[in-house]
Every structure is written in structure tokens, then in C-alpha cells.
Amino acid sequence: GRWSRVAAQQSLSQDQLLQFDTTGNVTLIHITDIHAQMVPVYFREPEFNLGVGAQQGLVPHLTGEELRQVYGIEKGSPDDYALTYDDFVALAQGYGKMGGLDRIATVVKAIRADRPDALLLDGGDTWQGSLTALRTQGQDMVNAMNLLGVEAMTSHWEFTLGIDRVNQIVDNELKFPFLGANIFDAEWDEPAYEPYQIFERGGAQVAVIGQAFPYLPIANPGWLFPDLSFGVRQQRVAEMVAEVRAKGADVVVLLSHNGFDVDRKLAHDVPGIDVILTGHTHDALPAPVLVDGTHLIASGSHGKFVSRVDLDIADGALRGLKHKLIPIFSDVITPDAEMAALVETERAPFADELSEVIGQTESLLFRRGNFNGTWDDLICDALLSQRDAEIALSPGFRWGASVLPGQDITREDIFNATAMSYPEAYRTEMTGEYLKIVMEDVADNLFNPDPYYQQGGDMVRVGGLGYRIDVAQPQGSRITEMVKLDTGEPIDPARSYVVAGWASVTEGTEGPAIWDVVEAHIREQGTVRVPQNQSVSINGN
Amino acid sequence: MASGVKPRVKVPATATAGEVITIKTLISHTMESGQRKDSDGNTIPRSIINRFHVTFNDETVIDVVLEPAISTNPYFEFQATVPESGTFKFTWYDDDGSVYEDSKEVSVG
Amino acid sequence: GTGAVALTLMPLGAAHAATEDAIAAFTGGAEVAEGGVTLTAPEIAENGNTVPIEVAAEGAAEIMVLAAGNPNPDVATFKFGPLAGAREASTRIRLAQTQDVIAIAKLEDGTFHRASQEVKVTIGGCGG
Ligand SMILES: [Mn+2]
Ligand SMILES: [Mn+2]
Numbered sequence: 218g219r220w221s222r223v224a225a226q227q228s229l230s231q232d233q234l235l236q237f238d239t240t241g242n243v244t245l246i247h248i249t250d251i252h253a254q255m256v257p258v259y260f261r262e263p264e265f266n267l268g269v270g271a272q273q274g275l276v277p278h279l280t281g282e283e284l285r286q287v288y289g290i291e292k293g294s295p296d297d298y299a300l301t302y303d304d305f306v307a308l309a310q311g312y313g314k315m316g317g318l319d320r321i322a323t324v325v326k327a328i329r330a331d332r333p334d335a336l337l338l339d340g341g342d343t344w345q346g347s348l349t350a351l352r353t354q355g356q357d358m359v360n361a362m363n364l365l366g367v368e369a370m371t372s373h374w375e376f377t378l379g380i381d382r383v384n385q386i387v388d389n390e391l392k393f394p395f396l397g398a399n400i401f402d403a404e405w406d407e408p409a410y411e412p413y414q415i416f417e418r419g420g421a422q423v424a425v426i427g428q429a430f431p432y433l434p435i436a437n438p439g440w441l442f443p444d445l446s447f448g449v450r451q452q453r454v455a456e457m458v459a460e461v462r463a464k465g466a467d468v469v470v471l472l473s474h475n476g477f478d479v480d481r482k483l484a485h486d487v488p489g490i491d492v493i494l495t496g497h498t499h500d501a502l503p504a505p506v507l508v509d510g511t512h513l514i515a516s517g518s519h520g521k522f523v524s525r526v527d528l529d530i531a532d533g534a535l536r537g538l539k540h541k542l543i544p545i546f547s548d549v550i551t552p553d554a555e556m557a558a559l560v561e562t563e564r565a566p567f568a569d570e571l572s573e574v575i576g577q578t579e580s581l582l583f584r585r586g587n588f589n590g591t592w593d594d595l596i597c598d599a600l601l602s603q604r605d606a607e608i609a610l611s612p613g614f615r616w617g618a619s620v621l622p623g624q625d626i627t628r629e630d631i632f633n634a635t636a637m638s639y640p641e642a643y644r645t646e647m648t649g650e651y652l653k654i655v656m657e658d659v660a661d662n663l664f665n666p667d668p669y670y671q672q673g674g675d676m677v678r679v680g681g682l683g684y685r686i687d688v689a690q691p692q693g694s695r696i697t698e699m700v701k702l703d704t705g706e707p708i709d710p711a712r713s714y715v716v717a718g719w720a721s722v723t724e725g726t727e728g729p730a731i732w733d734v735v736e737a738h739i740r741e742q743g744t745v746r747v748p749q750n751q752s753v754s755i756n757g758n
Numbered sequence: 759m760a761s762g763v764k765p766r767v768k769v770p771a772t773a774t775a776g777e778v779i780t781i782k783t784l785i786s787h788t789m790e791s792g793q794r795k796d797s798d799g800n801t802i803p804r805s806i807i808n809r810f811h812v813t814f815n816d817e818t819v820i821d822v823v824l825e826p827a828i829s830t831n832p833y834f835e836f837q838a839t840v841p842e843s844g845t846f847k848f849t850w851y852d853d854d855g856s857v858y859e860d861s862k863e864v865s866v867g
Numbered sequence: 868g869t870g871a872v873a874l875t876l877m878p879l880g881a882a883h884a885a886t887e888d889a890i891a892a893f894t895g896g897a898e899v900a901e902g903g904v905t906l907t908a909p910e911i912a913e914n915g916n917t918v919p920i921e922v923a924a925e926g927a928a929e930i931m932v933l934a935a936g937n938p939n940p941d942v943a944t945f946k947f948g949p950l951a952g953a954r955e956a957s958t959r960i961r962l963a964q965t966q967d968v969i970a971i972a973k974l975e976d977g978t979f980h981r982a983s984q985e986v987k988v989t990i991g992g993c994g995g
Contacts, residue, residue, distance in 0.1 A: 405768065405782055406835065406919065406957075434913040435989060446919070448909055658990045669910045670987060778952030791961070793938055818948025820956060825941035827934055829917040829959040836945075837952030 229295055229312075229549045235327050240539045241529030242419030244332040245470065246325060248367075249340025249496035250518035250616070252374070253350035253358050255560045257314035257547035258618035258633070260519045262501070264302045265587040265755070267688055268478075270666025277477050277500030277515060288503050299521060299544040300501055306581050309621055313548040316520030318361050318560055320545050322553035324523050325365060332527075334418045338425060339367045340496030340516070341474045344386075345374035346616050348632035349567050354382050356390070357563035363392045364559055369414050371396050373430035373437075373474045373497060377638045380442040396427020396472060398457045403446040412457050415466055421530040424466035426457050426490075428473040430497055432672035435662075438639055440724040449479060449669055451486055458489040467533045470494065477515060478668035484511035491535045492526065499585065499615045503542045512538050519618060521545055571629040576739040578626055580747040584617035584634060587663065588686075588755070589678045591747040592617055592634045596719075596731065597680025598747075599738030604644045604728070606717035607701065608652070608682045613659070613675030614720075626739055631732050635719075641728040642719045650710035653696060656684065661692040682708070683752035702752055763787055767848055769862040773840040777866075781812070781819075782835045785850050785858060791826035807832055809851040814864075815844040842866050886933055886940045886969065893931050893944075893971055894979045903980030904930065904972035905955075915962045915988040923955030924972035924980060930956070931973075935983075936966025962988050 268278030279287055281303045290296045298308035299315065328335050339362060344355030355378055362370070372395065375383055387395040387410070398412035413426040431449045433442070458469055468491045473480050476497040484493055490511045501517030505526075516524040522542050529537035564571065584590040589597075593611045600609035617634040620626055647655070655677070662673040676686075685698040699708035708714075719731040739745055768782040785807060792804025806826055812819040819838045838846070843866045850858040890899065904924035912918045922930045922945065932942040945956045954972075962968070969983040 403917075404784065404833075406833075432911065432913075435911060439914060446913060448913070655990060661987075662989060667910070672911055672989065813948075814950050817950050818946075819950045819952075820948060821946040822956070822958075823944040823946075825943060826939065827937055827942040827961045829961055833957075833959050835921075835957040837955065839950050839952045841950070 229546055231550050234543055234546065234549060235324065237331070237525060237527070237541055238539065239331055240527045241537060243421055243423055243468070243528040243530055244328060244335035245492065245494070245526040245528065246328055246335050246337045247340065247494045247514055247516045247524040247526065248321065248337075248520070249474075249494070249516050250342040250499050251358070251520045252342055252346025252518065252616040253344060253355075253636075254316055254347060254519045254618065254633070255318050255349065255357065255361065255563065257317040257320070258519055259309050259314055259621055260316075260521055261305045261581070261583040261585060261619045262300055262302050263586040267587055267664070269664045269688055272478050272481070272668070276502055276506060277498065290503075295544060295546065296503065300503065306621060312546060315547055316545050317547045317552065318365065318520065319552035319557035320547050320550040321520055321523055322365055322556035323550050324543055324545065326553060328525055336416055336418055336423060336425070337365065337367050338470070338472050338494060339370035340472060340494055341370055341372040341429065342374045342496065342518075342616070343370065345377060345637055346633065347636055348571055348629055349564055351632065351636040351638070352567060353563070354378050355386065359386055359390050360563065361556070361559055363390075364556060367393050368416065369394050369396050369425050369427065369472060371427035371429050371472050371474050371496075373433065374637070376433055376442045376445070377437050379638070380444065383442070396425065397429035398426050398453055399431060399447055399450040400429050401446045403444050406446070409445055413461055415461060415464060419530070421467040422465050423468050423470060424461035424464075425470045425472050426454065426461065428454065428471055428475055430474040431479070435672045436674065438722040438724065441638070449475065449483065451483060454483065455487045458487060462489060467530050468492070468528060468535050476668070476671065477513070478671060480513055481506070481508055482668045484508040484513060492528070492538070494524070501542060505538065505540050512540075514540060516542065518616065571627065573628045574625045575628055575631065575736050576626045576742060577744045578620055578624060578747075579622055579744055581622050582620040582626075582630075582634075582747065584619075585615055585675075587613075587675050588753045589750040591750070592619075593678035594680065594747050594750055595738075595745060596634070596735055597678060599735045600642060600717040600719070601680050602741075603734045603737055604642060604717035606644060606681070606715045608714050608716045609680030610655070610716060610718035611678040611680070612720045613663070613673070613677055615674050626745070628736065631735050631739070635732045635735060637720065639721070639726070640719060640730040640732065641721070641726045642717060642731045642734045643721055643726050643728045644715065644717045646713045647716045648710065649699070649708040649712050649714065652682075652708060652714065652716070653699060653710065656696045656699075657693050660686060660688070660695045664688040664695065665692070679752070685754040685756065687756035689756070698754070763852070763856070763858055765848065765850060765858050765860040767846075767860050767862055769846055769864060771863075772865050772867065775840070775842060775866050777840050778837050779840055779864075780835065781838055781846070782833070783810075783848060784831055784833050786831050787852075789826065789828055789830050789832065793826065805853050807850045807852055810834060811849045811851075812836075812838070813847045814838060814840065815842070819846070840864055840866060883935070886935045889931075889933055889940050890971055893973070897979050899971060899979040899981045901981055903974070904970050904982045906968060906970040906982040906984050908968050908984050908986050911987045911989060912962060915964075917959045918962050918986055919957065919959050920968060921955065921957040922970045922972075923953065924974065925954060926974045926976065927954040927972040928975050929973045930954070931971045932960070933969040933971070934960060934962055934966060935969060937961070937963050962986055964988050
């Protein structure tokens with residue numbers, strides 16, 4: 218049903234959100250994948266998050282009703298709004314936006330009031346995803362994370378700022394270590410960043426090993442950080458676990474940007490890790506997942522959640538763990554004044570630019586999910602019309618805030634879905650055969666049953682093109698029935714098609730920035746309406 | 759590829775007698791595979807480093823035959839036993855007849 | 868996001884024949900046992916033009932490396948001398964497409980051993 222704002226607000230309180238039965242002697246606070254969202258946003262969780270092979274039917278690959286069943290979430294409840302997709306618009310109107318660094322600061326301070334030496338860790342994807350982060354090359358978020366008191370971080374999109382900027386921040390700006398045990402210098406194959414840090418907390422030695430996104434040079438442009446090599450490097454992780462244990466670590470935490478399925482496999486294959494703070498795949502789970510003695514924590518994205526993890530450590534071993542995924546309801550949690558002031562200061566130079574209204578939407582604009590979201594459909598429409606193309610391709614990024622039906626679309630909203638350092642909207646020709654190769658390649662990077670072969674984001678989004686996908690098939694056989702939507706004709710392998718897209722990993726790609734393409738399209742439309750996408754058929758659905 | 763070829767090696771300066779040490783080597787070289795075509799469609803002739811030989815006090819550590827599938831700027835990492843003080847000698851042989859050399863002293867004390 | 872990438876694709880039959888010929892030339896037709904040699908390579912190549920590999924085989928006199936899906940399968944042959952500290956070596960290789968990398972070790976006792984690993988070479992793009 219439709220929720221009244223008052224009823225929804227009354228069902229929540231800050232005390233209730235922060236309520237926690239403090240246990241043990243060490244507290245970890247985990248934030249990850251904020252994607253530079255300084256102020257509260259709407260963010261719809263996925264409808265499609267398919268698990269393949271051994272991951273089929275397991276969290277985090279359950280959505281909507283299946284997720285509610287597993288965790289006993291009541292329909293229409295705050296957790297339902299925060300964690301599922303169905304009924305999102307109605308619930309969003311009741312419960313309001315989520316996140317905001319000033320609200321996160323309030324939560325962090327409250328946890329530290331309870332446990333003064335709580336260890337605050339950031340899983341990365343922090344410096345990218347907004348207009349202000351793009352304009353300041355991540356400086357706004359670096360300043361905010363310093364003020365928040367983050368004590369270690371790992372990375373992914375950070376490197377799309379370019380290696381020089383990353384090193385400038387790491388060497389001169391960041392007040393805490395930038396960890397990545399799996400980041401190596403590509404020339405001599407030697408470690409390029411600090412692999413771990415050992416903290417003394419609650420009388421225990423807490424080792425935090427950093428693990429950056431393993432597939433950075435594949436998923437993002439390698440030419441932006443040409444001298445670095447990544448990879449899962451499972452053997453290296455095992456060596457680091459042994460090394461910190463030898464140095465007296467009582468508990469080993471992996472601050473990871475591997476993605477959940479990769480971490481599940483790593484937890485199985487590398488003994489001795491007590492806790493993995495997962496990231497990259499943007500999953501939010503209300504309870505830890507226990508894999509062969511390792512507790513996997515998934516803390517969502519876009520500042521929607523903060524995880525608190527209390528550890529009971531005695532005699533060099535983890536005796537107990539208590540966890541809460543704290544949803545950041547922005548209308549319920551009082552903003553922290555200090556952080557609110559910093560956010561205001563960082564945004565002030567861009568205030569006019571951010572708030573300019575470009576158009577309106579009649580439809581919910583969202584991105585997250587394995588296949589097309591409405592934001593991507595809108596971007597693909599913009600590419601088709603503004604770049605005069607037959608087919609559009611848009612990357613399956615997991616970041617991108619939602620806009621509710623009836624809302625204005627501001628320039629900030631457009632940048633929340635597009636802001637990154639290689640935005641050129643290219644126009645090129647591809648044969649039907651090559652398009653099929655591209656789609657199969659991306660599908661295998663998402664649906665390979667071995668998590669170590671899953672290197673990317675969600676499925677590439679398409680405009681002007683329909684297809685059927687069977688995720689259970691091997692590479693080369695998943696995509697069938699490719700048709701050109703305007704004529705209904707099958708895609709001809711031998712024919713050349715005019716294709717527009719953006720976010721190419723190839724150096725020297727040319728074209729206008731995607732946000733300008735999208736802005737021009739929305740201005741032409743005035744009010745946009747994006748119907749439910751019917752062009753992708755999923756086998757079994 | 760007679761110009762700009764620069765060998766680099768990483769060898770520990772000291773070792774204990776009989777110690778096994780790790781050696782890393784790089785040589786800047788395009789390793790033209792013979793598979794590529796220029797802008798006029800003509801095949802660019804093969805021009806690679808075809809052999810890499812490492813000795814310590816004139817005894818062989820490793821001897822490698824390289825084919826065009828070895829990447830640009832050939833890199834090798836391997837282990838060597840150091841029985842006594844002496845000199846590692848590294849030799850790269852180019853298709854064009856050039857020979858590039860480097861050497862490193864290791865003292866055992 | 869996907870840029871235009873030129874793919875070099877080999878007819879599979881031709882690739883297999885060339886690889887088998889290279890192995891036969893190395894072994895002189897002797898039997899090759901599975902295992903007894905370790906080949907370490909990434910599951911996915913960050914860059915098909917420079918893929919790190921490591922080969923190791925206890926007691927090896929020589930180890931040959933082949934890339935079965937390249938236009939020419941030959942990659943390198945490592946011969947170990949008396950001062951080799953271990954019968955292992957690392958290098959970086961070119962892979963034209965997703966394919967099996969193969970290592971054949973000739974041991975000092977005259978036997979031959981084989982290992983292979985598939986390395987995926989992907990177009991890339993589209994990070995989360
Ligand atoms: Mn992310
Ligand atoms: Mn990520």
C-alpha cells in the first residue's frame with residue numbers, strides 16, 4: 218500500500234537504528250561503495266541479481282520476495298524499503314532518501330561514544346560518482362573521509378582518477394593508509410602499495426589486509442594506471458595472512474573490493490581470515506554469511522548503510538561476532554553539524570550547476586540490476602538520437618542513484634549516473650558478428666560460473682537492440698535472437714551497424730561527454746517517460 | 759631495433775655461500791613479431807631478441823630460447839645458486855646480430 | 868563500455884596441428900605424462916599483450932612453453948644450467964585470444980611431463 222510519510226517516520230527512531238548490545242572487545246565499522254554521494258539519495262536495489270553455478274539461489278543473489286523470505290523482512294517495513302526493489306516508489310515516498318555523509322558521521326560518532334576505539338574501514342569506490350568528486354578529482358571525498366576518521370581504505374574507481382592523482386592523494390592528502398596487497402608494479406612485479414596495517418584495539422592485535430578490485434585494468438582503462446597489475450592473487454593473500462599471524466595478529470580482517478562471489482570463493486580457499494568486509498558488488502545483507510569459518514559482511518552502497526561488527530577476541534582467536542547493518546534513513550538520523558558544514562563547503566562552488574533543473578521524469582529512473590535499468594534506457598535513447606546511431610551500448614555500472622517519478626531531473630542527477638573520467642560518447646561501426654562477440658564477452662564476465670572469471674559490472678545495456686539470454690550456457694552460446702528493434706529484423710552478422718556508446722576502455726576514444734548528450738536529450742524531451750524494458754528476454758523468466 | 763635497447767637487472771649485492779637468490783631482468787625491445795602489418799599493408803619483418811643466456815663465473819644459470827610470442831620488453835625472473843663471490847653475466851642476442859650485455863657482482867662474505 | 872578491438876582468430880584444427888608438431892619436435896615422439904610440471908598464469912589476462920606466466924618442474928633440464936591458440940604456438944624454451952637455483956622461471960607472453968597455455972618439461976631422467984591452463988583474453992570494459 219501507499220505509505221504516508223508521517224506513518225513511516227513514526228515507525229523509526231534514531232535510537233532504534235543505533236540500538237546495539239555491545240559485545241566483545243573490538244568494534245569494526247564498515248562503509249563501502251559510497252560513490253561520492255555526500256548527500257542523501259534514493260537508490261533502488263536490483264530486481265535481477267542472478268547467481269550462476271554454485272552461487273545460484275544463495276545470497277546475495279536473492280531479491281524482492283525471496284530476500285524478504287530468507288531474512289524474515291515484513292512487506293512495507295523499513296528493511297523492505299532499504300533492501301528490496303518492489304514497491305520502491307511508494308515506500309520511497311514514505312521513508313524518504315537514504316545516506317548522506319553527515320548522517321553517517323552521526324552514526325559513526327554514536328558507535329565511537331559506545332566504543333571509543335572502534336575501527337572505521339572504507340572498502341573503496343569512494344572518490345568517484347558525483348559532479349563534485351569529478352570536478353575536484355576526488356578532493357571533496359578525501360576531505361570528508363579524513364574528517365569522518367576513516368583508518369584504512371582499499372580501492373577500485375579511485376584509480377580512474379589516474380595514477381598521478383591517486384599517488385598525490387595517498388602521499389599527501391590521505392590521513393590513513395591506502396591498502397592493496399594485490400596491487401603490484403607491472404614492470405618488476407613488486408608490491409606497489411602497503412598490503413596491511415595492524416591496529417591494537419581492545420587489547421587485541423587486529424590485522425587489516427587490503428584487497429583492491431582485482432580486475433581494474435580489464436574493467437576500467439588500464440592506460441590511466443599503466444604501471445600497475447592487480448588480480449585476485451590468492452597465494453599472495455594467503456602469504457599476507459601468514460605474515461600478520463606471525464607478527465602476532467589475534468584477528469585477521471580482509472578489507473576487500475573483490476565482489477561477494479569472489480570473496481566467498483577466497484574465504485573457502487584461504488584459511489585463517491576471520492572477517493571479510495566485502496565490496497564492489499553493492500550487496501546489502503542484514504546478516505553475515507559464514508563460509509568455512511570466515512564471516513562475510515556486505516554493507517551496500519551509496520551511503521545507504523553502515524555495518525557495525527563487534528568481535529569478541531581472546532587468546533589470539535575470534536570467540537564471537539555480533540553484527541548490525543544500520544540503514545541510514547536520512548529523515549530519521551540527525552545530521553552531524555561538523556560534517557554537514559564540510560559537505561556544504563565542498564558543494565558550495567558547484568551549487569548553481571548542481572541544482573539546475575534539466576527536465577522532469579514521469580518514470581522511476583534507476584540503474585542497478587543485471588540487465589537494463591530505466592536510467593540506462595534513457596541514456597541509450599539519448600545516444601541513439603543525439604549521436605544518430607542504430608544501436609546504443611551503455612556500461613552495466615552498479616553505481617547510479619535513482620530519481621522518483623514526478624521529480625525534477627537536475628544536473629546533479631545526471632552526473633550521479635554518469636560522472637567518471639572517460640565519458641566520451643563515441644560513434645563507430647560494428648558488424649553484427651562483432652556485436653555478438655561483445656555481448657557474449659560481457660555476459661561471460663558476469664555469468665561465468667567460476668567467480669574468479671567474473672571481472673566486470675552488470676550486463677552491458679543496449680538500445681535499439683533486443684536479445685534473449687540464457688545465463689546457464691557456456692561462453693559464446695548465451696546470447697540468441699538478436700534483433701534490431703525498429704524493424705524487427707534479425708541482426709545480420711555480415712552487416713555493419715552504426716553504434717554509439719560511452720565509457721570505452723580504449724585510449725583516445727573521441728566524442729562529447731555523456732552527460733552533455735543526456736542533458737541535450739532530456740531538454741528536448743522536457744518530460745521523460747521510460748517504459749518497462751521489454752527488449753531483453755531472460756531464459757526461465 | 760638497434761637503438762634504444764636498454765638492459766636492466768636486479769640482483770642482490772650480497773649472499774651467503776650456496777644461497778639461492780632471485781634475479782629479475784628486463785630489456786627494452788619492441789619484439790616485432792613478424793605478424794603485424796604497416797599502414798600500407800606490408801608485413802613488418804620479424805625482429806626479436808631470440809636468446810637470453812645467464813652465467814655466474816662462466817657456469818650457466820639459465821639459457822632461454824625466445825619466440826615472437828614473448829612480450830615487448832622481455833622480462834625474466836629466475837633463481838640462481840651463488841657458491842662463491844663472483845660475477846653474473848647476462849647476454850641478450852638480437853635477430854639483427856646485435857648482442858647486449860650486462861653484469862653484476864655478488865660478494866659472499 | 869566497449870571499444871573496437873581487433874581479434875585474431877585461428878582455425879582450431881590448424882592450431883592443434885601446429886602445437887602437436889611443436890611438442891613432437893621437443894619430445895622426439897616420447898610419451899608425455901600429465902602433471903609433474905607447474906604452470907601458473909592468471910585466469911584472466913589484464914592485457915593479452917603481456918600475460919605473466921611461471922613454469923616450474925623439479926628435476927627439469929628444460930621446459931618448453933606453447934600457446935595453442937596463437938598464430939604460431941612457440942613461446943619459449945628454458946634450459947637450466949648447473950647454477951640454476953630452482954627449476955623455475957617467469958616471463959610475460961602474448962596471447963592473441965582466449966586459449967590454453969601449455970608447459971612441457973623434459974626431466975633429467977629423460978621423461979616428459981605436461982601441464983596446461985586456460986587464460987581468458989577479454990575485451991573488457993564495464994566495471995561495477
Ligand atoms: Mn562500487
Ligand atoms: Mn567497484
